[in-house]
Amino acid sequence: MSQWSFQKAIGGTKQGPGGFPGWFSQETSHCAFVLHHWTKPSFSPSLSIPSRRTMEDSPQRAVQGLGSFPWYVGGTQVLGLACVVITGVWMGSYHGGYAWDGSGQEFNVHPICMVLGLVFLYGDAILVYRVFRNESKRNVKVLHAVLHLLALIISIVGIVAVFDFHNHNKIPNMYSLHSWCGMLTFVLFCVQWLMGLGFFLFPGMLMALRSWYLPLHVFFGLAMLAMSLATCLLGISEKLFFSIQHTYSQFAPEGILGNMLGLLLVAFGILVGYVVTREDFRRPPHLEEEALSVHFKTLTEGRGSPTSP
Numbered sequence: 001m002s003q004w005s006f007q008k009a010i011g012g013t014k015q016g017p018g019g020f021p022g023w024f025s026q027e028t029s030h031c032a033f034v035l036h037h038w039t040k041p042s043f044s045p046s047l048s049i050p051s052r053r054t055m056e057d058s059p060q061r062a063v064q065g066l067g068s069f070p071w072y073v074g075g076t077q078v079l080g081l082a083c084v085v086i087t088g089v090w091m092g093s094y095h096g097g098y099a100w101d102g103s104g105q106e107f108n109v110h111p112i113c114m115v116l117g118l119v120f121l122y123g124d125a126i127l128v129y130r131v132f133r134n135e136s137k138r139n140v141k142v143l144h145a146v147l148h149l150l151a152l153i154i155s156i157v158g159i160v161a162v163f164d165f166h167n168h169n170k171i172p173n174m175y176s177l178h179s180w181c182g183m184l185t186f187v188l189f190c191v192q193w194l195m196g197l198g199f200f201l202f203p204g205m206l207m208a209l210r211s212w213y214l215p216l217h218v219f220f221g222l223a224m225l226a227m228s229l230a231t232c233l234l235g236i237s238e239k240l241f242f243s244i245q246h247t248y249s250q251f252a253p254e255g256i257l258g259n260m261l262g263l264l265l266v267a268f269g270i271l272v273g274y275v276v277t278r279e280d281f282r283r284p285p286h287l288e289e290e291a292l293s294v295h296f297k298t299l300t301e302g303r304g305s306p307t308s309p
Contacts, residue, residue, distance in 0.1 A: 072275050073131055079268040080120040086261045087115045094254050095243070102168030106161055111235065113158025114182070118189065118228040119265065121151040123272045126221055130275055133283045141201055148193050155186060178234035185227040192220055222273060229269045236262050 091098070091108035098112075099105035125147035132140050159182075166173050174183065199205050199213045240248055240258045248255045275281055 076271045107165040109161035110158045117151040117154030130281050181231040
């Protein structure tokens with residue numbers, strides 16, 4: 001309808017445009033009023049200004065925060081690799097290397113596998129949601145699960161190695177605090193991995209259950225990393241006391257190396273925890289993923305749709 005027609009209708013003329021009767025003009029005037037009411041821009045100081053500020057300031061704050069992000073992530077990788085290398089050097093240089101024959105060399109497989117699996121790879125699996133922040137969320141989920149699977153396989157090799165060494169040399173199993181904490185961490189890790197697959201990777205799970213379990217999954221993920229690190233520290237102390245009990249207090253080189261490994265493990269855990277919990281480093285929301293999430297929730301639960309009751 002032309003501008004002249006609207007003005008004619010609003011004016012309330014008896015003869016509408018095109019020869020229509022006056023009742024048409026009245027109805028058109030009413031429609032024009034409703035259209036004007038719903039399209040008129042509204043201004044609310046309490047809502048519009050903060051939203052506008054948030055939209056303008058959030059990208060700037062995010063860019064400023066992400067400037068240091070690569071350094072923090074690089075720091076975690078340097079610390080994690082240093083832990084793995086120092087563990088390998090310790091077992092290789094001071095305890096004869098590696099083997100699978102029931103000797104002490106078979107025991108050496110245990111520390112290197114646990115540090116590589118339940119510390120370094122586990123920490124990297126936690127970091128993938130921060131590092132690959134702009135990739136498809138499903139691809140990141142798959143990478144997260146694969147890294148956890150690698151950590152699980154490597155840790156199983158380490159556990160089998162220490163049990164086989166103990167059985168071959170008639171040493172009791174599961175008597176120390178280190179072994180208790182380690183087994184508890186491993187069992188919880190397996191449960192966490194299986195529940196993560198069921199809740200987040202396989203389709204068909206209700207969104208309400210995913211939303212309920214997500215905070216638990218995040219919390220226990222960080223808690224088990226802390227448990228892995230604590231178990232490693234107990235294992236380092238136990239190994240040093242068994243190996244150099246009489247020279248440990250004299251700052252033996254092996255003791256210094258073991259202590260340095262413990263400090264690096266603590267630093268790795270702290271830095272990973274900081275990167276994961278810092279708000280600026282969180283994965284930004286993606287409109288396509290949010291739309292798919294709402295659509296999936298509507299299909300599975302019947303909620304989220306504007307037409308749903």
